[in-house]
Amino acid sequence: MREFELIEAIRRSNPDLGPSVIVPPGDDLGMVRLPEGTELLAGVDQVVAGVHLAADAPPEAYGRKVVNRSLSDVAAMACIPVGALVTAVLPTELMSDDEWSLAFAKAAREAALAFDVPLFGGDVATFPMGAGAFTASATVLAVPDGEVGGRVVLRNGASPGDRLYVSGRFGCSLDVDGGGHHLDFVPRVELARRLHAELGDALTAMIDVSDGLASEIGHLAAESEVSISLDAGAVPRRHGADAIRALSDGEDYELCFTVGPGGVVPSELDGVLLTRVGEVDVGGGVVMHEDGRPVALDRTGWEHAE
Amino acid sequence: MREFELIEAIRRSNPDLGPSVIVPPGDDLGMVRLPEGTELLAGVDQVVAGVHLAADAPPEAYGRKVVNRSLSDVAAMACIPVGALVTAVLPTELMSDDEWSLAFAKAAREAALAFDVPLFGGDVATFPMGAGAFTASATVLAVPDGEVGGRVVLRNGASPGDRLYVSGRFGCSLDVDGGGHHLDFVPRVELARRLHAELGDALTAMIDVSDGLASEIGHLAAESEVSISLDAGAVPRRHGADAIRALSDGEDYELCFTVGPGGVVPSELDGVLLTRVGEVDVGGGVVMHEDGRPVALDRTGWEHAE
Known part of the structure; x- marks a missing residue:
């Protein structure tokens, strides 16, 4: 089972979590x-050496990325981050490298404070000898x-x-x-x-793009119980990316959102490109087209494990 | 550097975290x-296969323990748990064992719900091939x-x-x-x-005992800037434990707390033994004695990595 499918299976097996839960998993x-x-929102995200970052990436890159990935989830809900906690499990070779761990912790703290978010707790553990990344x-x-x-702003509000729309550009995020x-x-x-603030209720649904744009649009469609038609050619690409990479690479950490009839979206906001890339229809799933021709949609979502 | 010392070093390197932080790391x-x-409290704790649990422990044991360890931290502050998030990183051999992962998630959810705590989020990641416990x-x-x-109730309130006092019995927790x-x-x-509720302000400081009673009393002494005299012979022992194991084994998940002059502590509460095991004095550090004779205090705190 791939990560997403496992999470879905866990979610399906959830009984009623009680009256205090407003937005369930x-x-x-x-x-x-x-x-x-x-009302309090919370989420947690992970990075694993050799999966989300090169195994030899510097500690500052790990610290910054683990916090910024989680802040990207806060962005997707259009809410205000108020605190963070960070954990690490150290492999054998890092257990005696205090400088590495302190640099990791400092980078994580500074990434959070850049958004006025105090990193006010955490935990450190160590792997048994030889056992882990x-x-x-x-x-x-x-x-x-x-x-x-x-x-x-939830994932299920598109009609x-x-x-x-999407913010920014896509593809080749992992390409140095x-x-x-x-x-x-x-x-x-x-x-x-x-x-x-600009769109109000006309900002109907939103998600952040970590696992590949096509895959994330699929989540929006599934949660909103609609079909989404995507103009693959309209998706702005990062330098070097073709349409397939723009839709499937992932790690873009941009916003993908739907806008109701009354909403007017500028072509740029705070210096970030905003681009219309598709429409929401009745039905289900994602229908992709390029230059007016339908394109077969593979399950192009980029799963880290593969 | 051992885990605790690393956490201390990270803590010392913390700048001011801002006015919203009431209890810092x-x-x-x-x-x-x-x-x-x-006011919101939060904390995070981890379990690692082969360190906190046998590598071949069943998924239910992992799910229950990771949640219960964190709830023990809630107990230490005498506050009310309101939500939980759980993460896991799966090694290669578990990636295709969906039953294992679902059983882990179910056990974690049920451990939380036993305290009316909804498990309302989480994350699953996977190690690169061959890389992790x-x-x-x-x-x-x-x-x-x-x-x-x-x-x-904080750690720094003892005078x-x-x-x-301690709740329950100590030592041999890991001994089947x-x-x-x-x-x-x-x-x-x-x-x-x-x-x-019984003691009010007379419950001056508290900690939960996960890393060994002597070590945890050392934290209380350090945070409260007092000396604590411990009668090693008075510590109730779990079956099979001698005094050294009772003080150093760890994994007891009992409460260790200090009580001011006005407080009356019963010998039992809700069926749990409560035992007076020492006194708070001016000075610093932990002074241990048994049968009236001073006992040299080694750094007996049980660090998981060693």
Whole structure:
């Protein structure tokens, strides 16, 4: 079973989680109502050496990426990050390299503080001798944005007639010649809030693109129970990417969102390109076309394990 | 550097984390004030196959233990758990064993729901081929207990003149002949709240015992800037444990707490033994004695990596 399918199976096996859960597992973050009434969002993401980053990547790259990946999930909900926790499991060869671990922790802390997010807890463990690749996780906590009435943007809000947009460019994120985007991307936290403030309820659904644009659009379609038609040729590409790589590479950490009839989306916001790339229709699944011709959609989502 | 020393070094390198952080890293959980004013506690703990559990332990044992370890940290602060997130990194041999992963997830969810805690998010990743032992983490979210005025019990509140107590029995938790306590302990969440309700402000400091009682008492002494005198012979022992094992084995998941002059501690609460095992004095460090004779205190804290 691939990671996504396993997560889906876990999710399907969930019983009712109780009245405090407002957004159950299945979106970019979950949301609960605290006893006093405050709504709190939380999510956790991981990086594994040799999977999400080269095994010999510097500690600063690991620290920054694990936090920024989780902040990208906060962006996808258009909410405000308020705290983070970070864990690491150290393999044998790093157990005695204190400088490595301290540099990792510092980079994680600074990536969080760049968004005014305090890294206020965490844990360090070690593998038994010889047993593991470095792994790390970042938990992020967030609250709804009071400036837009406390609304959060979910994956399931797209309706037939909505238009599909993306921020930024796609493909070749892992290609160093293409810029090594996956190492130095800026999570779209501020852009998402700006979009939400501009569009209000017309920002109907949103997701961040970590696993490949086609795959993420599939999640939007499935959660919203709609069909999404994607103009593959309209997707802005990063230097060196062809249409297939733009749709399947992943690690873009851009926003993909749907906009209802009343919403006007500028072609650029805060210096970030915003591009219309498709339409929402009745039905299910993703229909891809290029230059007006239908293109067969493979399951192009990029699963890290493969 | 051992795990604890690394965590201390990370903590020392922390700059000011900002005004929203009420309890910074260094206690069982951290605490932040959310924008609307609500106080939220959070912490994360990990288990690694071959370190915290036998490499061939069943998935149910992993799921239960990773959640219960984190709930034990909630108990240590005498607060109320409100949500949990769980992650796992699967090694090669488990990637195709869906039943294992689903059983792990189910056990984690049920351990949380046993305390009315919804497991409302998580993540699954996989190691590159051949690279790792199974690891998992549980993040817990909690709120202060309104029934005691929203006070939380920290590690730094002990004063000279306080008495030192423990719940339950110690040692041989990992010994299957001794009951395999580390696999089926009940986190002391309810006991801690009961104690707090009974004692109020007289419950001056508390910690949970995961890394060995002597080591944890050392943390209480260091954080409270006091000396703690421990009567090693008074510590109740689990079947088969001698005094050294009771103080150094770890994995007990009991409470260790200090009580101010006004507090009256019963010998048992909700069927759990409560035992006076020492005194708080001016000075620093832990002074251990047995049958009235001083005993040299080695650094007996049990570090998982060693």
